[in-house]
Amino acid sequence: MFATNLLERRRKPQRITDQAWDQLVSAVGSAGDAARLARQHTSHMASEAGHRVGPATGEARQRAMAAVDALAGRRPAMPWAWIAGAAAAGVALGWLAGAMARSAIAHRDGTDSVDGRIEFVEVDEPTGSSLRP
Numbered sequence: 001m002f003a004t005n006l007l008e009r010r011r012k013p014q015r016i017t018d019q020a021w022d023q024l025v026s027a028v029g030s031a032g033d034a035a036r037l038a039r040q041h042t043s044h045m046a047s048e049a050g051h052r053v054g055p056a057t058g059e060a061r062q063r064a065m066a067a068v069d070a071l072a073g074r075r076p077a078m079p080w081a082w083i084a085g086a087a088a089a090g091v092a093l094g095w096l097a098g099a100m101a102r103s104a105i106a107h108r109d110g111t112d113s114v115d116g117r118i119e120f121v122e123v124d125e126p127t128g129s130s131l132r133p
Contacts, residue, residue, distance in 0.1 A: 066076065 069076065
């Protein structure tokens with residue numbers, strides 16, 4: 001009897017320890033699943049926020065640099081690329097308008113000449129009788 005009581009006393013703490021260990025493993029496993037789910041959710045939210053904020057950061061950086069330049073007394077640089085592009089577009093549109101105007105005038109007058117001049121050519125008549133009918 002003494003031996004059975006002693007074995008039961010030893011088994012009871014071991015059983016409690018085993019149960020506690022199983023519960024701990026289960027809790028850690030479910031916490032790991034919850035942590036993975038939370039990581040995926042926050043990663044998705046951060047990615048979405050980055051896509052929304054991305055264009056705004058470029059604009060904010062440009063404005064901040066312009067403000068720093070203004071406070072330092074520097075004038076903004078001339079947008080030479082835009083000016084050159086506008087000049088090139090103006091030249092192209094002017095050339096196109098001129099070509100269309102010349103074509104319209106030639107079409108209206110019924111001449112094939114673009115500049116509207118008619119060239120006259122002098123022809124010498126041959127003096128021989130073999131060409132006359």
